[in-house]
Amino acid sequence: MPMSRLSIVVPAYNEAAVLKTFHARLCSVLDELPLDCNVLYVDDGSADDTWALIEELAARDPRVGALKLSRNFGKEAALTAGLDHVDADAAVVIDADLQDPPELIPSLVEQWRAGYDVVYATRTARAGETGFKRFTASMFYRSMERLSDTRVPRDTGDFRLLSRRALDALHQLRERQRFMKGLFAWIGYRQTAVYYLREPRQAGNTKWNYWRLLQLAIEGITSFSTAPLRLATWVGVLSSLLAFVYGLWVFGKAVLFGDPVHGYPSLMVVILFLGGVQLLALGVIGEYLGRSYAESKQRPLYFIEEQRRPRARSGDFRH
Structure with missing residues (x-):
């Protein structure tokens, strides 16, 4: 043998x-x-x-x-x-x-x-x-x-x-x-x-410096899990729900108690928060889209x- x-x-x-x-x-x-x-x-x-x-x-x-x-x-x-x-x-x-x-x-x-x-x-x-x-x-x-x-x-x-x-x-x-x-x-x-x-x-x-280790971690997570995409979806749903509830609360105070709607500060907080969430979700989607693009070239x-x-x-x- x-x-x-x-x-x-x-x-x-x-x-x-x-x-x-x-x-x-x-x-x-x-x-x-x-x-x-x-x-x-x-x-x-x-x-x-x-x-x-x-x-x-x-x-x-x-x-x-x-x-x-x-x-x-x-x-x-x-x-x-x-x-x-x-x-x-x-x-x-x-x-x-x-x-x-x-x-x-x-x-x-x-x-x-x-x-x-x-x-x-x-x-x-x-x-x-x-x-x-x-x-x-x-x-x-x-x-x-x-x-x-x-x-x-x-x-x-x-x-x-x-x-x-x-x-x-x-x-x-x-x-x-x-x-x-x-x-x-x-x-x-x-x-x-x-x-x-x-x-x-x-x-x-x-x-392997920390930047390369971070890139490897992102590679591993996006190669073997779609959890970040699902997380982006749930963060979007939760943000929308919170924004809707907050909008009802502000509207109710104005109608029932005559409480004036605060302007610039609260508006900026809402805009920046929702903008950050959207950019985060786009970044996650971009990571997966970039990998699909690399695979499609078949190099x-x-x-x-x-x-x-x-x-x-x-x-x-x-x-």
């Missing part, structure tokens, strides 16, 4: 400072796995020496393959590119910053062999992050849990193992506005968690500038 094949997909953007250390730790893990392993690095248009280092790793380690995207398409697209090019029985997705320990991969493989199609790594703690970032991350996952019909596991990033069946299912999902954590959950199949302590970044700087998710394939199987090489 042929040995099972495992691919490690590593999206990288400006990770030159940590790439060699990451690869050394990864190789130590792969050398001990009784699997035919290879590594696929995806350079997402890095501006530093990331691609040169990947080429160096590929020249030294025949298990290493590489994709260089034509520009920075974003992590979700880079991840998709890597998974599209996996030719193995399963794939592990892991970042190169060493916050997700490669030493956990054997535990993921163990659950895969137990029959699970998706084995995701869930953080029990997030070392090296500010309290505010931990709070906002927690609020995001809990909001997604309430808003979306698809259950996205709490405190879980992209670090996970996907079976061949799960990879084939993901390959059919070609939407342009991609929220991979949601897509991993949406495909279904048997899924389970492996828990770990997330470590601080070993070198380099995080690419490719990414373009590949260079590609290098692994030259040897894991059994033919030891680091």
